[in-house]
Amino acid sequence: MTKGLSLRAMEIFVTVVEKGSMSEASKHLQMTQSSISQHISNQEELFSSVLFDRSVRPLSPTPAGQTYYEHALQVLDQVSLMWSTLQKINVVPLNQIRIAVIDTLADTLVPELTYKIGNLLPKGNIKISSGQTDDHREALLNRKTDLIITMDPMDDVDNMERYPLYKEPFVLVLPGDYSYDSNSFEKLLIELPFIRYSPKLPISRLIEQHLRRLRLTIPHRYELDTTRAILPMVTAGHGWALTTPTGLLDSRHFLDKVKIIPVPFTKFHRTISLVARQKELGNIPQELSELCKAHIKNVGMPQISDKLQWAINEIEFF
Structure with a gap:
């Protein structure tokens, strides 16, 4: 009965149901969409049932899919409980x-x-x-x-x-010798590039979401993985950045060479x-x-x- 059935496939199915699409499930699980689709097709073949109504958006389970979803939740909950119990024994x-x-x-x-x-x-x-x-x-x-x-x-x-x-504000970081006043942000956008965090990082996604809300379209030029990599670029005058106090704590030896001011638009935090x-x-x-x-x-x-x-x-x- 269990031949061809795996807990991973079950978890993938549940995620697709809850996210409402295979593309969102693929982002959440960090899998390719084609792999997600293959797992779903394999389960439909295993049960000889169509599990999703693919004609509607968001993707919805069929009656068979809904029944499978409810049972799969119970199975995964029991597995999680089993694992937790065994881990408690081990520690x-x-x-x-x-x-x-x-x-x-x-x-x-x-x-x-x-x-x-x-x-x-x-x-x-x-x-x-x-x-x-x-x-x-x-x-x-x-x-x-x-x-x-x-x-x-x-x-x-x-x-x-x-x-x-804790919750901390984002701040604007500029080269120490850059001339800036409260009305200079548009000038800054023209004169210096924005040094971004890599888009794979949650801090980058949070910053970009806020900029989109403000309808600020800023050209891409530099993307770096850490504040420790970004701050030397700013101190050298190669651009400006958005970061947080604890991000700057991590790179505090650069603070004498940069200018740090409140963001010149709606505040946001992490x-x-x-x-x-x-x-x-x-x-x-x-x-x-x-x-x-x-x-x-x-x-x-x-x-x-x-x-x-x-x-x-x-x-x-x-």
Whole structure:
């Protein structure tokens, strides 16, 4: 009966139903649309049933598809419960913890987290890595890490614990010797290129969405992966950028060579959260969330307060 049926295929089917299209499911699962389509076709062949009404948008399940969807949800919930239960057995007593920290906070948080967790697990194994939000999301979903500090609260995923840490404003960063006043933004767009974050990054997607809302069409020229790569370009006079106070904390040795001002249009923010699988680490996620907030506020922010006090005042710690 189970020949040809896989949990992965079932998960793909459920995602297509919930996203309303194969293209949106492919983005969410980071798979090609053709691969998604093939999985759906294989399941339709397996069950000898048409699972989707392809004549309507958004894509809707047929009666057979709806029945499959309801049963698939139950199966996947039971698998998640089974996995969670087995993981709890494996971590009692807890002897390993794996944490992934968003790149811009790695220098600030990794030493403090290492010290704190070292005290919590005096004989345990501690692995802390840095990197990008989307990579951390997949690592948490695939159980390759236990806890992430991220831009993505993973609100679309069940059975997660979420602890918002803080919300911070975006700021405009200019070369230090660039002449700018409050009415110079249109002039800036003509004279210097916008240095973007790579479009694969959530921070880039957030910035671009806001610019589209403002109907600002800015030509593409430079795209870089990190604030540490963007700031040298700005200091050299090659362009301007949008980033955040904690992004600048990560590159604070450049602050004397740049000009930082409020964005000259509608303000916008990003939120950083701590996310872990539900009920697997006891009180550790909540304890670490409080530690992170206190450390960023009391240790991190004072390092840039002389240049950015006005922006720091706008940070909301949860």
